[in-house]
Amino acid sequence: MQIKCPKCSWKPQDDSLWTCESCSYEFQIFNKNATCPQCEFEHIDIYCLEWEGGCGLMSPYLDWFEGIDEKLLDINVKKLFN
Ligand SMILES: [Zn+2]
Numbered sequence: 422m423q424i425k426c427p428k429c430s431w432k433p434q435d436d437s438l439w440t441c442e443s444c445s446y447e448f449q450i451f452n453k454n455a456t457c458p459q460c461e462f463e464h465i466d467i468y469c470l471e472w473e474g475g476c477g478l479m480s481p482y483l484d485w486f487e488g489i490d491e492k493l494l495d496i497n498v499k500k501l502f503n
């Protein structure tokens with residue numbers, strides 16, 4: 422599964438850092454499931470890092486995962502048959 426901005430297709434790098442909306446701690450948001458490791462604030466919308474070439478706009482966390490709808494569908498289909 423690939424992670425990229427749904428609006429401009431910018432892809433986060435390994436060293437891309439987001440700032441926690443609650444406590445300003447800097448962390449790699451996609452490695453932490455959008456949850457701040459310091460204050461446990463859960464981010465609903467993720468902004469695109471403009472200073473790394475992105476568009477700077479916010480998008481819902483799950484929209485960053487390309488093809489997640491198909492994957493969820495797969496899981497639901499499997500559940501139906503189990
Ligand atoms: Zn925090």
Ligand SMILES: [Zn+2]
Nearest residue numbers: 426429469476
């Ligand atoms: Zn973007």
